[in-house]
Amino acid sequence: MRYDVVVVGSGPAGSVTARFAAERGAKVLIVERRSEVGVPVLCAEGISKKVDSYNLVEGTKWKAASMAGARIFSPDRTMVRLSAELAGAETGYVLNREFFDKELARGALKAGAKLLVNTLATGLITDGGRIKGVRIKRFGEEFDVEADIVVGADGVESRVGKWAGINTTLKPHDLETCAQYTLSNVDFEEGYSDFYLGKQIAPGGYVWVFPKGKDVANVGIGVLASLSKPGEAKRLLDEFIASHPDLKDGEPLRFLAGAVPVAKPIEATRDNLVLVGDAARQVDPITGGGLMASIEAGKVAGETIGKAVELQRFDKELLSEYEERLRQTLYRKFERNYVVKETMLGFDDKTLNMLADSLKDYNFEELSTLSLIKALVSKHPSLLPKLKPLLKAR
Amino acid sequence: MGKPKAVVNREVCLACGGCVSVCPEDAIMLVAGKAVVDKKGCISCGICVKTCPVAAISFEEVTK
Numbered sequence: 001m002r003y004d005v006v007v008v009g010s011g012p013a014g015s016v017t018a019r020f021a022a023e024r025g026a027k028v029l030i031v032e033r034r035s036e037v038g039v040p041v042l043c044a045e046g047i048s049k050k051v052d053s054y055n056l057v058e059g060t061k062w063k064a065a066s067m068a069g070a071r072i073f074s075p076d077r078t079m080v081r082l083s084a085e086l087a088g089a090e091t092g093y094v095l096n097r098e099f100f101d102k103e104l105a106r107g108a109l110k111a112g113a114k115l116l117v118n119t120l121a122t123g124l125i126t127d128g129g130r131i132k133g134v135r136i137k138r139f140g141e142e143f144d145v146e147a148d149i150v151v152g153a154d155g156v157e158s159r160v161g162k163w164a165g166i167n168t169t170l171k172p173h174d175l176e177t178c179a180q181y182t183l184s185n186v187d188f189e190e191g192y193s194d195f196y197l198g199k200q201i202a203p204g205g206y207v208w209v210f211p212k213g214k215d216v217a218n219v220g221i222g223v224l225a226s227l228s229k230p231g232e233a234k235r236l237l238d239e240f241i242a243s244h245p246d247l248k249d250g251e252p253l254r255f256l257a258g259a260v261p262v263a264k265p266i267e268a269t270r271d272n273l274v275l276v277g278d279a280a281r282q283v284d285p286i287t288g289g290g291l292m293a294s295i296e297a298g299k300v301a302g303e304t305i306g307k308a309v310e311l312q313r314f315d316k317e318l319l320s321e322y323e324e325r326l327r328q329t330l331y332r333k334f335e336r337n338y339v340v341k342e343t344m345l346g347f348d349d350k351t352l353n354m355l356a357d358s359l360k361d362y363n364f365e366e367l368s369t370l371s372l373i374k375a376l377v378s379k380h381p382s383l384l385p386k387l388k389p390l391l392k393a394r
Numbered sequence: 395m396g397k398p399k400a401v402v403n404r405e406v407c408l409a410c411g412g413c414v415s416v417c418p419e420d421a422i423m424l425v426a427g428k429a430v431v432d433k434k435g436c437i438s439c440g441i442c443v444k445t446c447p448v449a450a451i452s453f454e455e456v457t458k
């Protein structure tokens with residue numbers, strides 16, 4: 001088998017990369033270990049309405065609910081309300097990811113890419129150190145797929161980068177370990193994605209409640225792995241649900257375990273190699289949201305790969321145009337939000353309560369870091385030293 | 395003999411990939427929908443054990 005490009009992984013990052021590369025004329029193969037694209041779902045399924053402007057999905061099945069905004073609860077349950085536009089890349093719609101991922105994959109196939117499910121990539125094939133494809137295994141048989149470019153879109157557990165010599169190992173300090181129920185029979189304020197913060201509730205992370213429709217919601221937790229103990233995520237989530245009046249009678253339709261990188265993006269290109277999505281740690285370090293990032297980065301990666309195939313140039317110098325373009329946009333935001341993540345890790349529950357108290361009546365229309373910090377500090381001056389790092393990161 | 399190695403309880407593992415992404419020795423892989431530890435590579439650091447959201451990994455079953 002011979003292709004211009006072989007993409008490992010049919011998640012959002014892989015499918016979007018494949019689509020944009022194929023649209024520019026590249027011959028693309030996607031290989032997916034799972035037997036069904038998008039299943040099982042390992043996600044809270046929140047995404048910004050910005051996704052509409054990319055025009056990548058058709059129909060309505062991919063969308064479960066539409067959000068007016070987000071509500072953030074401090075440990076003493078002081079609430080801060082944000083409109084969807086201001087709440088970031090995870091608030092807007094709540095998806096049905098099994099359909100969403102299939103729609104994205106279908107878009108790639110319509111553009112001419114091919115897809116093999118039930119197909120595990122097991123290693124790179126190289127020639128004198130040069131990457132020239134991947135080894136795959138399907139239905140017990142092994143094959144070589146030759147390609148000029150290998151794309152690692154293989155998610156948080158990525159191995160493609162490692163095979164190429166990129167250190168993709170995450171420090172426990174840079175990973176959220178997650179558990180989530182999809183609960184039926186629950187009560188919530190319709191149209192709001194809820195976030196609960198606090199050291200007791202979710203050390204180094206948060207609990208989320210994302211409504212999927214009438215009385216059904218994704219209720220999950222992320223705990224920073226460095227602050228976790230075996231089974232901690234599930235244990236704390238069970239505790240939270242049991243103590244929450246609107247959730248405690250919920251009945252689970254689904255349970256999942258998950259892992260989210262909250263790191264800085266890593267090197268994402270080598271000669272003949274591109275990493276994208278969770279594999280490149282392209283996730284917002286504050287929220288753990290990676291769907292919009294996978295789409296934005298996948299588009300840029302696909303366009304760059306398309307250009308590489310047109311020019312028949314597969315060197316890092318050309319491929320890293322993709323990273324250069326992200327450095328102006330996505331990566332700038334992630335670098336800044338990494339500092340915010342680090343700063344927030346230092347906040348105790350009292351500080352979080354003060355923050356929420358300062359913000360509960362804040363007019364978020366005029367949102368800028370400076371005006372925000374002014375508002376915070378004018379009500380609780382003792383917050384200033386704690387917020388100093390954010391002023392630098394602006 | 396030697397130190398106990400990490401062992402995955404296949405009935406509990408939900409294939410989230412968290413342990414794979416933090417193992418400093420690249421000693422865990424997802425195979426057929428479950429995490430599997432390569433005992434030769436494992437240095438018994440315990441990072442994966444702490445990370446697992448459903449407590450599927452332990453050191454209890456010492457290698458023979």
Ligand SMILES: Cc1cc2nc3c(=O)[nH]c(=O)nc-3n(C[C@H](O)[C@H](O)[C@H](O)COP(=O)(O)OP(=O)(O)OC[C@H]3O[C@@H](n4cnc5c(N)ncnc54)[C@H](O)[C@@H]3O)c2cc1C
Pocket residue numbers: 008009010011012013014031032033034038042043044045046047089090119120121122153154155156158159178179180220257258259260276277278279283288289290291292294
């Ligand atoms: C609990 C949880 C909640 C989340 N909530 C949100 C949220 O609300 N909003 C948001 O924006 N983000 C959220 N995220 C993050 C989001 O799910 C990821 O950022 C997103 O899925 C990344 O897409 P991807 O394409 O990079 O990887 P994935 O979607 O993980 O896709 C990787 C694919 O590669 C395949 N694969 C891996 N290895 C191989 C191999 N060797 N051979 C063949 N195939 C392989 C996998 O089977 C998989 O299909 C959440 C994550 C978790 C765990």
Ligand code: SF4
Pocket residue numbers: 257402406407408409410411412413414428429445446447448449450451
């Ligand atoms: S962290 Fe736990 S649930 Fe996740 S893959 Fe590893 S053993 Fe399985």
Ligand code: SF4
Pocket residue numbers: 400416417418419420421422431435436437438439440441442443
């Ligand atoms: S104990 Fe350490 S070395 Fe062994 S599998 Fe777990 S993370 Fe890897």
